[in-house]
Amino acid sequence: MSAEYKPNEIEPKWQTYWDEQDVYRVTEDPEREKFYVLDMFPYPSGSGLHVGHVEGYTATDIVARYKRLKGFNVLHPMGWDAFGLPAEQHAIKTGEHPREATARNIATFKRQLKRLGFSYDWSREVNTTDVDYYRWTQWIFLKLYEQDLAYIAEVPVNWCPALGTVLANEEVIDGKSERGGYAVVRKPMRQWMLRITKYADRLLEDLDLIDWPDHLKEMQRNWIGQSQGAEVDFAVDAESAGGLDAKIRVFTTRPDTLFGATYMVLSPEHPLVDPITAASQRADVDAYIAQASHKTDLQRTDLAKDKTGVFTGAYAINPMNGERVPVWIADYVLATYGTGAIMAVPAHDERDWEFAKKFDLPIVEVISGGEDVQEAAHTGDGVAVNSGFLDGKSVVEAKAETIAWLEEKGAGKGTINYKLRDWLFSRQRYWGEPFPIVHTEDGEHHALPEERLPLELPELADYKPTGTGEPPLAKAADWLQTTAPDGRPATRETNTMPQWAGSCWYYLRYIDPTNDEAPWSPEAEQYWMPVDLYVGGAEHAVLHLLYSRFWHKVLFDCGLVSTPEPFQRVVNQGMILGKTYEHYTTSEGAPVSRADMHKHENLTGEEIHPDHVRVVAPANVKWDGNTPLHPEHGFELHEIIEKMSKSRGNVVNPDDVIETYGADALRLYEMFMGPLEQAKPWDDRSVNGVYRFLTRVWRLLAAEEGEGLSERVVDGAIEEGLNKELHRMIKRVTEETEDMRFNTGIAAMMEYSNFLYKQDTIARGAIEPFVVMLSAYAPHIGEELWHRVGHDSSVVHADWPSFDESVLVEASVEIAVQIMGKMRGTIEIAVDADQDAAVAAARANEDVERHLEGKTIRRVIFVPGRILNFVVG
RNA sequence: GCCCCCGUAGCCCAACUGGUAGAGGCAAGCGACUUAAAAUCGCUCGAGUCCGGGUUCGAAUCCCGGCGGGGGCACCA
Numbered sequence: 001m002s003a004e005y006k007p008n009e010i011e012p013k014w015q016t017y018w019d020e021q022d023v024y025r026v027t028e029d030p031e032r033e034k035f036y037v038l039d040m041f042p043y044p045s046g047s048g049l050h051v052g053h054v055e056g057y058t059a060t061d062i063v064a065r066y067k068r069l070k071g072f073n074v075l076h077p078m079g080w081d082a083f084g085l086p087a088e089q090h091a092i093k094t095g096e097h098p099r100e101a102t103a104r105n106i107a108t109f110k111r112q113l114k115r116l117g118f119s120y121d122w123s124r125e126v127n128t129t130d131v132d133y134y135r136w137t138q139w140i141f142l143k144l145y146e147q148d149l150a151y152i153a154e155v156p157v158n159w160c161p162a163l164g165t166v167l168a169n170e171e172v173i174d175g176k177s178e179r180g181g182y183a184v185v186r187k188p189m190r191q192w193m194l195r196i197t198k199y200a201d202r203l204l205e206d207l208d209l210i211d212w213p214d215h216l217k218e219m220q221r222n223w224i225g226q227s228q229g230a231e232v233d234f235a236v237d238a239e240s241a242g243g244l245d246a247k248i249r250v251f252t253t254r255p256d257t258l259f260g261a262t263y264m265v266l267s268p269e270h271p272l273v274d275p276i277t278a279a280s281q282r283a284d285v286d287a288y289i290a291q292a293s294h295k296t297d298l299q300r301t302d303l304a305k306d307k308t309g310v311f312t313g314a315y316a317i318n319p320m321n322g323e324r325v326p327v328w329i330a331d332y333v334l335a336t337y338g339t340g341a342i343m344a345v346p347a348h349d350e351r352d353w354e355f356a357k358k359f360d361l362p363i364v365e366v367i368s369g370g371e372d373v374q375e376a377a378h379t380g381d382g383v384a385v386n387s388g389f390l391d392g393k394s395v396v397e398a399k400a401e402t403i404a405w406l407e408e409k410g411a412g413k414g415t416i417n418y419k420l421r422d423w424l425f426s427r428q429r430y431w432g433e434p435f436p437i438v439h440t441e442d443g444e445h446h447a448l449p450e451e452r453l454p455l456e457l458p459e460l461a462d463y464k465p466t467g468t469g470e471p472p473l474a475k476a477a478d479w480l481q482t483t484a485p486d487g488r489p490a491t492r493e494t495n496t497m498p499q500w501a502g503s504c505w506y507y508l509r510y511i512d513p514t515n516d517e518a519p520w521s522p523e524a525e526q527y528w529m530p531v532d533l534y535v536g537g538a539e540h541a542v543l544h545l546l547y548s549r550f551w552h553k554v555l556f557d558c559g560l561v562s563t564p565e566p567f568q569r570v571v572n573q574g575m576i577l578g579k580t581y582e583h584y585t586t587s588e589g590a591p592v593s594r595a596d597m598h599k600h601e602n603l604t605g606e607e608i609h610p611d612h613v614r615v616v617a618p619a620n621v622k623w624d625g626n627t628p629l630h631p632e633h634g635f636e637l638h639e640i641i642e643k644m645s646k647s648r649g650n651v652v653n654p655d656d657v658i659e660t661y662g663a664d665a666l667r668l669y670e671m672f673m674g675p676l677e678q679a680k681p682w683d684d685r686s687v688n689g690v691y692r693f694l695t696r697v698w699r700l701l702a703a704e705e706g707e708g709l710s711e712r713v714v715d716g717a718i719e720e721g722l723n724k725e726l727h728r729m730i731k732r733v734t735e736e737t738e739d740m741r742f743n744t745g746i747a748a749m750m751e752y753s754n755f756l757y758k759q760d761t762i763a764r765g766a767i768e769p770f771v772v773m774l775s776a777y778a779p780h781i782g783e784e785l786w787h788r789v790g791h792d793s794s795v796v797h798a799d800w801p802s803f804d805e806s807v808l809v810e811a812s813v814e815i816a817v818q819i820m821g822k823m824r825g826t827i828e829i830a831v832d833a834d835q836d837a838a839v840a841a842a843r844a845n846e847d848v849e850r851h852l853e854g855k856t857i858r859r860v861i862f863v864p865g866r867i868l869n870f871v872v873g
Numbered sequence: 874g875c876c877c878c879c880g881u882a883g884c885c886c887a888a889c890u891g892g893u894a895g896a897g898g899c900a901a902g903c904g905a906c907u908u909a910a911a912a913u914c915g916c917u918c919g920a921g922u923c924c925g926g927g928u929u930c931g932a933a934u935c936c937c938g939g940c941g942g943g944g945g946c947a948c949c950a
Contacts, residue, residue: 215877215945222876222946229950252950265950307948337949344950351948419949538944575943626883626900672898674886678879679943686885689898699913732896744887747897754897757914816893821931823893861930867892871930 005698007662040536044105069800079126128502135454164465225419229253232412251338256398260366261343269335278313353377432496578650664778671742769801
């Protein structure tokens with residue numbers, strides 16, 4: 001009976017062994033090629049590890065183990081992105097220090113990760129909230145500050161009253177906070193900014209240097225949003241603007257259409273709005289500005305809404321033709337993009353066209369080739385008309401000539417504009433890195449010298465936001481008062497850094513985690529960097545990955561790192577979806593199936609009001625073959641595949657799966673579900689399949705009693721047929737693992753074990769390679785069997801098996817015979833048979849000959865080893 | 874509205890990148906074992922590749938147009 005596969009016994013045993021033997025510890029070894037495989041470290045939330053973490057972490061663990069077995073010196077670390085809002089919200093609610101809740105959560109995560117048998121070098125664990133870590137985050141901030149990449153600005157920010165903080169643009173989704181979904185409003189505040197825009201061009205160009213999925217690069221390109229165009233100055237018509245002498249600068253990507261600019265639009269926040277507004281328009285303009293300021297970004301950018309705007313009463317002069325054009329304000333022009341003002345060319349821009357139609361402004365065609373511009377804007381290609389010296393020129397030529405003309409006249413210049421804005425880098429929170437900055441009475445700010453780092457977070461009596469926008473750190477009276485580097489009294493900066501700060505450089509700390517002289521040593525950096533493989537969720541495509549690249553480039557310019565990019569290859573794991581089983585309740589409260597719900601309630605559409613929807617936990621569903629049934633009432637449940645969420649009751653807890661099937665089965669199942677990058681639904685019943693595979697392997701190889709091997713494993717030479725299967729399996733598993741196609745790699749191992757089951761005896765030499773390969777995927781059973789095979793040291797130190805291609809060569813091959821592309825039979829021919837031999841063999845086949853009867857063979861297509869095709873006429 | 878990815882047995886997925894549509898798993902069916910069931914072992918069933926065109930000797934694979942699902946961007950001048 002001891003032959004039974006008991007993951008809950010063998011798994012803890014080997015986890016302890018690995019810890020005690022310290023098998024995953026790595027150090028720099030110039031003799032060996034390095035491989036740095038990195039996970040996106042988790043935010044240690046209170047709900048613990050979820051199956052999505054397990055997916056990515058298993059993938060990297062397999063790669064790490066594979067590379068180790070291949071002889072690489074593998075760096076595979078883990079740590080904690082532990083600053084952040086949830087811990088602070090918890091502190092506000094309970095009064096418990098965020099450090100304590102964080103430590104507790106980390107302990108849970110760590111226990112869960114260890115339970116999964118991941119091969120991390122835990123001696124390199126980092127925690128962004130440790131003083132020994134964040135002193136270097138502060139140190140890197142000083143580098144940014146020294147390079148003039150950090151500055152203070154009064155900017156309209158996303159103020160979230162509920163959270164008591166400002167948020168970065170990236171943290172605001174549809175006008176609500178990414179975390180919590182609270183309303184966000186615009187409010188001008190004094191904030192720290194990082195000049196990421198200075199690196200926009202390099203962040204864009206260097207995407208060509210790295211091996212990332214296309215969709216991810218595309219998202220970064222969109223975010224950076226480079227557009228080529230021109231800045232053009234329109235002089236304000238002084239007479240119309242109370243004698244004001246001013247210029248309105250606009251950005252346009254279509255300088256070729258300048259002759260068609262029939263009006264201008266300023267954003268409501270534009271500084272010239274107030275000075276140019278005519279007395280007669282003052283009331284309307286002020287009302288419009290007030291109205292716009294109360295709108296959220298969501299409302300302002302709602303595409304469905306009509307264009308709105310107000311005439312200022314002022315005019316400007318089109319520099320090309322000297323014509324007076326009216327200046328309007330409208331909220332479809334954004335203050336934060338370009339110059340906050342546009343020239344409107346209604347004939348060739350859909351937004352301007354809509355606005356012009358609504359307010360009856362002139363529409364003048366300047367690019368021919370489209371339909372009537374009075375009916376619709378023509379945004380396509382064409383030839384310049386009504387454009388003076390540009391007439392007859394193509395769009396491309398007209399752009400170039402206009403820019404040259406503007407530059408000569410000093411009325412504008414060619415320029416490149418970016419959608420990317422500077423990074424709002426401060427938060428009005430407690431649980432973050434304090435800025436190493438002090439303020440003196442004269443309003444100047446000063447960096448703390450390096451020797452005064454770390455600047456530790458002070459203890460507070462409570463963590464509540466002040467509500468005014470002033471950060472909680474302002475309450476730390478003793479901490480607040482200090483001296484400037486020159487000895488003058490000063491007060492500390494009370495903002496803290498955003499959560500992204502710590503995660504911007506953690507991959508560098510792993511390479512030298514305990515260094516207290518420097519964030520990392522140059523030697524270690526040169527050995528380990530760049531990260532060879534970085535796996536994580538796509539939700540970080542533009543935020544974390546862009547910020548890290550930015551910091552890395554700054555560090556590169558400072559000579560602190562040796563590579564221009566941090567992450568050579570990035571892979572996104574697809575989301576694991578959950579299955580929800582719904583039933584419904586009628587207005588009378590009776591539980592019914594979906595079909596009956598429609599009948600009872602006379603519903604015509606698909607939508608059933610949420611109040612009438614009930615869900616059955618997947619574990620409680622009763623199955624009749626493939627039909628999910630209600631556990632009590634027995635009617636059919638409606639299955640929905642969607643994102644896992646607590647409220648839908650479809651969250652799978654890794655701990656539960658390990659309890660039932662073991663960590664190896666969980667790892668294997670998540671890899672077997674499908675391609676790593678693809679979204680796929682969790683299927684409780686399929687976990688059984690891989691669990692069954694492991695029990696089969698166990699029964700095949702483990703002795704029925706004691707700690708040895710099954711009797712069917714024997715010494716001696718490997719029989720020819722088995723040897724062929726063995727080498728075929730090694731080849732396939734090697735290639736699939738190399739390409740991270742773990743699902744098919746596992747299938748190859750399953751096939752091999754199915755083959756082994758048909759053998760009466762199996763030579764020992766045919767199972768060792770299998771055990772080694774299996775150990776990369778399912779390390780516990782792999783280690784157990786490795787020891788049972790007779791090894792004393794860990795399978796971690798084994799060699800990845802190699803295969804002999806010559807073993808796989810077949811003497812003959814079966815190929816298909818087609819006539820006009822239709823399958824008519826197969827023939828068995830020698831592998832090196834030539835076309836004549838193949839045709840002869842085919843004509844000996846009755847079916848083939850029957851179809852060829854009476855036809856003329858016009859052409860023969862022969863692809864050796866694949867196909868023979870007759871073209872007849 | 875624009876951009877990207879995906880549609881293959883009841884389900885999750887393979888198919889050497891244009892060459893016999895099926896490797897693996899789930900589910901189902903049959904048999905063996907069992908007093909019976911579960912577990913286990915063995916065997917079996919199963920789609921012509923979302924739809925319509927095109928290129929080709931040959932298309933799941935390439936091209937065009939739809940439909941369906943997922944993701945991203947969204948007045949960015």
